[in-house]
Structure formats: C-alpha cells, structure tokens
Amino acid sequence: MQFIAYSRKTQYSIQLxxxxxxxxxxxxxxxxxxxxxxxRGGVQPLTxxxxxxxxxxxxxxVHSYKLPEDVRQxxxxxxxxxxxGSVGSYTPSGGISYIQCSVSNFISRRDGGVPSSPENIFxxxxxxxxxxxxxxxxxHNQASLPTGVLTAVPTYSSFKMMLQRLGAAxxxxxxxxxxxxxxxxxxxxxxxxxxxxxxxxxxLYVINPGNPTGHVQSRKCxxxxxxxxxxxRLFLMADEVYQESVFGEGCEFVSxxxxxxxxxPPLSHTVKLASFHSASKGFMGECGLRGGYVExxxxxxxxxxxxxxxxxxxxxxxxxxxxxxxLMANPPRPGDPSYPTQSIQAMLVHNMNWVPEVxxxxxxxxCQPMMGGAFVFPRLYLPQAATExxxxxxxxxxxWYCKRLLEEAGVCVGPGCQxxxxxxxxxxxxxxxxxxxxxxxxxxxxxxxxxxxxxS
Numbered sequence: 521m522q523f524i525a526y527s528r529k530t531q532y533s534i535q536l537x538x539x540x541x542x543x544x545x546x547x548x549x550x551x552x553x554x555x556x557x558x559x560r561g562g563v564q565p566l567t568x569x570x571x572x573x574x575x576x577x578x579x580x581x582v583h584s585y586k587l588p589e590d591v592r593q594x595x596x597x598x599x600x601x602x603x604x605g606s607v608g609s610y611t612p613s614g615g616i617s618y619i620q621c622s623v624s625n626f627i628s629r630r631d632g633g634v635p636s637s638p639e640n641i642f643x644x645x646x647x648x649x650x651x652x653x654x655x656x657x658x659x660h661n662q663a664s665l666p667t668g669v670l671t672a673v674p675t676y677s678s679f680k681m682m683l684q685r686l687g688a689a690x691x692x693x694x695x696x697x698x699x700x701x702x703x704x705x706x707x708x709x710x711x712x713x714x715x716x717x718x719x720x721x722x723x724l725y726v727i728n729p730g731n732p733t734g735h736v737q738s739r740k741c742x743x744x745x746x747x748x749x750x751x752x753r754l755f756l757m758a759d760e761v762y763q764e765s766v767f768g769e770g771c772e773f774v775s776x777x778x779x780x781x782x783x784x785p786p787l788s789h790t791v792k793l794a795s796f797h798s799a800s801k802g803f804m805g806e807c808g809l810r811g812g813y814v815e816x817x818x819x820x821x822x823x824x825x826x827x828x829x830x831x832x833x834x835x836x837x838x839x840x841x842x843x844x845x846x847l848m849a850n851p852p853r854p855g856d857p858s859y860p861t862q863s864i865q866a867m868l869v870h871n872m873n874w875v876p877e878v879x880x881x882x883x884x885x886x887c888q889p890m891m892g893g894a895f896v897f898p899r900l901y902l903p904q905a906a907t908e909x910x911x912x913x914x915x916x917x918x919x920w921y922c923k924r925l926l927e928e929a930g931v932c933v934g935p936g937c938q939x940x941x942x943x944x945x946x947x948x949x950x951x952x953x954x955x956x957x958x959x960x961x962x963x964x965x966x967x968x969x970x971x972x973x974x975x976s
Contacts, residue, residue, distance in 0.1 A: 550926070550930045550932060551931050551956050551959065551960055552932040553931065553933060553950040553954050553956075554933050554949070554951070556731070556895060556951050557807050558894075558951075559808075560807075561954030562955035562956065563955070565804075565806065568591065568858040569806065569847050571591045572591055573809075573840060573844070575592070576840075577840075579599060581595075582595050582596060588857035601616050607840065607843070609839075610835065611842065613835065614642045614831060615642065615836070615842055616842055619643065620638035620641050620643070621638045622846045622850050623846070624638040625849070626850065627777070630775065632778065634777060634778055634781045636777075640815055640816045640824075641816075642813060643836075644813065644814065644831070645811070645812070645834065645837050645838055646810045647759065647812035648679075648682070649812060651759070651796060653814070654816075654827075655682060655688065657823065657827055658688075658722050658755055659686045663720060665717075665720045667686075667687075667688045667719065668715050668719030668720055668722065669689070669690065669725055669757075670691045670712065670723065671693070671725050672694075672725070672727060673693065673695065673940035674897065674947070675727065676732060676939060677938045680940075689718065691711050691712070692940065693711035694942060697945075700889060701733035701734070701888060701897075702735065703726070703745065705744045708745070708748055721754065723754055723755040724748075724754045724755070726745065726757070726758055728758065729763070729766060729891065729892030730892070732893075732897040734872075734893040735892070736768060736772075736773065736891040739779060745776075746791055749791055750791050755793075757794050758775070758793060758796065760773075760795055761796060761812075762894060763797065763802070765801065765802055768889065771891045771892065777815070777817060780817070790818060793818060794816055794817070796813070797812065797813055798813075799845050800812070802848065803868075804844065804847070806844045809840050809841045809843075810837075811837065811838070811840070811845045811848075872890040873890070874957075875887070875952045876898075878961050878965075879896070879961075882964075882969070884968060885898050885899070885900060886898060887899070895950065896950060897939075898948060899945060900947060903972065903975040903976050905975040906921070909975070916937040917946050918936045921935070922935045922948060924967070928970075929966065931963050931967070933948045933949060934950065936948060
C-alpha cells in the first residue's frame with residue numbers, strides 16, 4: 521500500500537496534504553521526515569561541492585580569486601576530462617573515464633589496497649538506476665518459473681517495486697529485530713528452501729548499513745553470507761550507499777568486496793558481486809544531482825559486454841551527477857585550502873544516539889540502537905481498539921497511524937507496512953537528520969500519548 525505525501529513549506533501559507541486518496545486537514549507547519557534527504561531537513565550542502573559544480577557550469581568563475589585554489593584546480597581537471605571542455609557534452613556510457621578512475625582509486629583506498637578496475641565501474645543517475653540495470657541482467661522472463669531474489673524484510677519499497685516491474689519474485693528473509701535487526705544465514709536457508717517450486721532464486725540482495733533498520737553487518741556476518749551465496753550459486757547485490765554513515769560504538773563499515781577479496785580463492789575469484797554507492801547519501805547528501813555507480817566483480821567477459829549494452833540504453837549518466845561522484849570519491853585532503861570541509865558527522869552521531877533514548881521512554885514505542893544508515897524504524901505497540909478501527913476504515917494499522925499523525929500533528933513519516941514487517945507488528949520510518957528533530961520528537965510523543973489514551 522503506497523504512502524504518498526506532498527507538502528510545500530512556506531512561512532505563512534496553508535497547505536493541503538494528500539495521502540492515500542484523502543484530503544487532509546490544512547496545516548500551517550508540516551514537517552516531512554519521510555525522505556532520506558538531508559537538505560530537505562535543513563542541512564546545508566558542502567561548500568566545496570557547490571563551488572566546484574558552480575564553476576563547472578559557469579567556467580568564467582575559474583578566473584575568480586574568490587574561489588579557493590584547490591576548487592579552481594579541480595574545476596580545470598574536471599572540465600578537461602569533459603568532451604569539448606563542457607559539462608553539456610555526452611560522455612561514454614560507463615561514465616567519464618577520469619571519474620571512473622577516481623572512483624576506482626576511492627574503492628581501492630577504502631578497501632585497504634584491494635585492486636579495482638575502472639572498466640568494471642558504471643556511472644548512473646543514482647544507485648537505484650544501477651540496481652535496475654543489474655536486475656535486468658539477472659531476470660529471465662521467459663523461464664517456466666519467475667526469477668527470484670532474496671530480499672530482506674524490512675527493506676525499502678523502491679527495490680520491491682523494481683522486482684515487481686521486471687516480473688521477478690521476492691523471496692523474503694526476515695531480519696531479527698530483537699537482535700538489533702541482525703541478518704542470520706539460517707534465515708536465508710529457510711527462505712531459500714521455502715522458494716523451491718515457486719521461483720528460481722538467482723540473487724541475494726543485502727543493504728549494509730541497513731535501510732530502514734540501521735543495522736551494520738559485522739565482518740563475520742559478511743563472511744557467512746558470502747559462503748552461503750557461493751554454496752547456493754547466488755549473485756550478490758550489495759547496496760552500500762550508507763557506508764559513510766556508521767556511528768554505532770564499536771561498529772565499522774567493511775565492504776563486501778574487501779571481505780570477499782580477503783577470503784581468498786576460490787571464493788574471491790568465483791563469487792559474483794555488484795556493489796552500489798551513491799552521492800545522495802553519506803555526508804554529501806546530494807540527492808537531487810542523481811549520481812550513483814555500480815562496480816561489477818567476477819563477471820564473465822561475455823556478461824560484461826551485455827552489461828555494457830544495458831547501461832548504454834541511458835546514453836550516459838547526468839554529468840552533474842558524475843561530477844558529484846568524483847567529489848565524493850576525492851574530497852579535499854589535509855593541507856588543501858578547502859580542508860576540512862563542513863561535516864555533519866557530529867550532528868548525525870548525536871541525533872542517532874538521542875532518538876532511540878527518547879523513543880524508548882515513550883509508552884508503546886520501542887527502538888533498537890541505531891548503528892548506521894539514515895533512518896530510525898521504531899516499533900509501535902498499538903492498542904487492539906486502534907487496529908480494529910484501522911480495519912474498519914480499510915487501512916493497515918501503521919498507515920492509519922501515520923495518516924493521523926500527519927493530520928493532527930503535522931509530521932509526515934512512512935508506515936512500516938510499506939517496507940515489510942513480521943505479521944502482527946507495526947513500525948514507522950523517518951529520517952532523524954533534520955534541524956527540526958526536537959520539534960518532531962515532541963509532536964510525535966504528544967500525539968502518541970493522546971492516541972494511546974483515545975484507544976486504551
């Protein structure tokens with residue numbers, strides 16, 4: 521069931537909010553935290569990124585000494601890599617080779633020297649576009665059984681919609697909420713067994729750090745998942761767009777590619793892997809520029825040629841998005857005039873530690889500790905009278921809860937039913953990286969206590 525909210529915030533105007541076909545009450549101050557969009561939440565963009573982009577779009581700025589020297593040098597390098605020295609030119613289908621090399625170097629640095637080949641990297645208009653193209657490589661619509669993809673529950677709704685659009689089957693495996701949304705190989709085996717005769721599973725999709733759960737997989741967990749994929753001959757799809765957003769005590773991000781490489785042959789030479797990243801997430805948060813990439817590992821040369829054909833259907837990724845990826849992969853370094861860049865890490869760590877503490881002190885709400893990612897996914901313990909009322913109006917209980925929260929408190933969040941959850945449980949998802957977080961938490965608490973009183 522799709523949850524849609526449109527809001528236009530102005531200081532004085534009154535908006536009408538539309539959700540699930542209902543026209544909601546006018547609200548003077550709607551706070552939308554349903555998106556993983558930092559700029560929407562009031563976080564300012566990084567100055568270095570915007571200066572470089574501005575000068576790439578208007579090259580005359582390169583001669584302005586109001587821009588730092590490293591900004592002007594970067595602009596000259598990037599424009600020199602563009603055909604005709606202009607961001608208005610087409611690029612090769614895989615991306616500007618200079619930027620492919622920059623991303624390749626970033627991957628190798630991140631993974632402690634593990635080799636990365638630019639020829640295996642494809643630039644796209646965001647990680648979701650990369651995922652869609654990889655799924656096209658895997659999904660076989662003419663087979664007697666639909667292609668199956670093992671998919672976490674909960675997971676973000678766009679991935680499920682992509683599978684449905686391609687005619688693939690979702691093979692759900694459940695994350696363990698009581699264990700901090702842990703991913704267990706035994707649950708993967710159960711899901712695979714349950715899919716026999718229903719579909720032909722060919723791939724395993726993982727999100728690390730998790731969306732919407734915020735869990736971060738340990739190296740041990742990743743090793744177990746890789747062995748499972750090898751045993752079952754599953755293509756690994758590692759969605760790692762939140763890799764820069766890890767803040768849990770004792771947690772660190774380790775890429776699937778790094779672990780696979782360090783496991784050595786035969787696994788390091790045989791397990792097929794697609795790793796996704798994006799300029800939309802992390803500390804840049806440049807969602808609107810639409811820049812993402814995928815690195816393909818251990819694919820047969822024939823398949824790689826077919827992959828190039830599929831990625832070529834887009835002609836090329838937006839050049840501004842490719843530029844953003846280069847700036848993400850190659851930020852200012854110590855000694856550069858633009859170093860250090862603005863950082864939102866302190867805000868991220870504070871909010872992600874503060875939110876579970878607040879939520880766990882509200883009756884009828886529990887929230888697992890947040891280790892990474894950009895969302896919180898607390899569980900709601902709704903009174904039976906409330907769930908029965910939701911059935912009467914023909915809505916899932918947490919969707920109805922979100923509708924009421926938006927109508928009465930002016931807070932827009934996503935319902936757990938949109939992302940998947942165990943039967944009988946209810947959740948909400950929202951992005952705590954907002955300058956209005958204190959107001960959001962107060963409104964949520966006041967609404968929730970009133971809601972419990974109404975239906976208890």
